[in-house]
Amino acid sequence: MNDHTKQDATRRLASAAGHIRGIERMVADDAYCIDVIKQIQAVQAALNKVSTMLLDNHLRTCVTTAIQGDDAEEREKMLQEITSVFAVTGKK
Amino acid sequence: MNDHTKQDATRRLASAAGHIRGIERMVADDAYCIDVIKQIQAVQAALNKVSTMLLDNHLRTCVTTAIQGDDAEEREKMLQEITSVFAVTGKK
Amino acid sequence: MNDHTKQDATRRLASAAGHIRGIERMVADDAYCIDVIKQIQAVQAALNKVSTMLLDNHLRTCVTTAIQGDDAEEREKMLQEITSVFAVTGKK
Amino acid sequence: MNDHTKQDATRRLASAAGHIRGIERMVADDAYCIDVIKQIQAVQAALNKVSTMLLDNHLRTCVTTAIQGDDAEEREKMLQEITSVFAVTGKK
Numbered sequence: 318m319n320d321h322t323k324q325d326a327t328r329r330l331a332s333a334a335g336h337i338r339g340i341e342r343m344v345a346d347d348a349y350c351i352d353v354i355k356q357i358q359a360v361q362a363a364l365n366k367v368s369t370m371l372l373d374n375h376l377r378t379c380v381t382t383a384i385q386g387d388d389a390e391e392r393e394k395m396l397q398e399i400t401s402v403f404a405v406t407g408k409k
Numbered sequence: 410m411n412d413h414t415k416q417d418a419t420r421r422l423a424s425a426a427g428h429i430r431g432i433e434r435m436v437a438d439d440a441y442c443i444d445v446i447k448q449i450q451a452v453q454a455a456l457n458k459v460s461t462m463l464l465d466n467h468l469r470t471c472v473t474t475a476i477q478g479d480d481a482e483e484r485e486k487m488l489q490e491i492t493s494v495f496a497v498t499g500k501k
Numbered sequence: 502m503n504d505h506t507k508q509d510a511t512r513r514l515a516s517a518a519g520h521i522r523g524i525e526r527m528v529a530d531d532a533y534c535i536d537v538i539k540q541i542q543a544v545q546a547a548l549n550k551v552s553t554m555l556l557d558n559h560l561r562t563c564v565t566t567a568i569q570g571d572d573a574e575e576r577e578k579m580l581q582e583i584t585s586v587f588a589v590t591g592k593k
Numbered sequence: 594m595n596d597h598t599k600q601d602a603t604r605r606l607a608s609a610a611g612h613i614r615g616i617e618r619m620v621a622d623d624a625y626c627i628d629v630i631k632q633i634q635a636v637q638a639a640l641n642k643v644s645t646m647l648l649d650n651h652l653r654t655c656v657t658t659a660i661q662g663d664d665a666e667e668r669e670k671m672l673q674e675i676t677s678v679f680a681v682t683g684k685k
Contacts, residue, residue: 318436318439318442323436323437323439326436326445327433327436327437330429330432330433330436331433333429334426334429334430334433337422337425337426337429338426340422341419341422341423341426344410344415344418344419344422345415345419347410347415349471350410350463350464350466350467350470350471351467351490351491351494353418353463354460354463354464354467354494355494355497357456357459357460357463358460358494358497358498360456361453361456361457364449364452364453365453365680367449368446368449368450368679369676369679369680371442371445371446371449372442372446372675372676372679373672373673373676374442375442375443375446376672376675376676377672378442379441379442380660381660381668384656384657384660384661385660385661392657396649396652396653397649398443399443399648399652399675400645400648400649400652402443402446402447402450402679403644403645403648403678403679403682404641404645405447405450406450406679406682457588460587461584461587461588464583464584464587465580465581465584468580468583468584469580472568473568473576476564476565476568476569477568477569484565488557488560488561489557491556491560491583492553492556492557492560494587495552495553495556495586495587495590496549496553498587498590502620502623502626507620507621507623510620510629511617511620511621514613514616514617514620515617517613518610518613518614518617521606521609521610521613522610524606525603525606525607525610528594528599528602528603528606529599529603531594531599533655534594534647534648534650534651534654534655535651535674535675535678537602537647538644538647538648538651538678539678539681541640541643541644541647542644542678542681542682544640545637545640545641548633548636548637549637551633552630552633552634555626555629555630555633556626556630558626559626559627559630562626563625563626582627583627586627586630586631586634589631589634590634
């Protein structure tokens, strides 16, 4: 992972964790359920951003190296992994 | 929100926040990007459970009260809110 | 289902089916994969609209009737069904 | 697109279009809304399969060629496209 991605992902993950702590307080304070659900949806969207950023970084580093390299098995593993996280994202 | 839902949601949110802190450490330790993405997807699935649980509780309390009550405007607001969180979930 | 929802849903479903037929032709004509995927995503978004519209109608008719009625079992079934389609949508 | 993917995608798209036509008939016959929504969700899951299959093919052909090639701009375009369909899928 390059440094910029690492810092950006870390910052966004810390923010998501903080957001969830805030949602816990909303629940403790008997906030309106729909407002809580909306905040949960906002965290999920923020996490999608992190995944997308990490995938972008992964494609530019490991996947590019594997595709340019000679190890067919490694290349195959890389491609299957991308397809697999794409499939799960479509289900989430 | 009834007490059982409140406790269960709080416990699951605390666990999701802890999970995200763990993902931050994975990023700090240069974990493999695809593994990080899979953990993020696991948190998102866990958050979906919380939303579903809160919606269930909401339907049994506020929505039921509104539909059985006489305030047409309140009822309308409730129904639109449910449709709206459903639409967003379909987009996330 | 009220008449307006029925007509609107039918029109949107026919349009989605036509859209998919168009995507079949794109595949036959060797269109660029990413363009095909984007069209598939557009159909999925259009289908989400139909689901949301049907849910809205369902809440205003069957669910309202059940919640105002005396059949506790029927009411319970209705609420569980809504939670269940919400949970699946979050996974898709 | 290789021939196998082309045939498989075509067959699945035709099946999805037929499925939607069936859903139109359900609406015409006043089927229960929740049953209609479940069928729509099944079509969306089937379409996800097609997208995943096309992405897999795309990675093995165009993306591999671009990454092994000398055209930096083309390579950049490919990587951005993958990230972009991934991001949209996460929102759908």
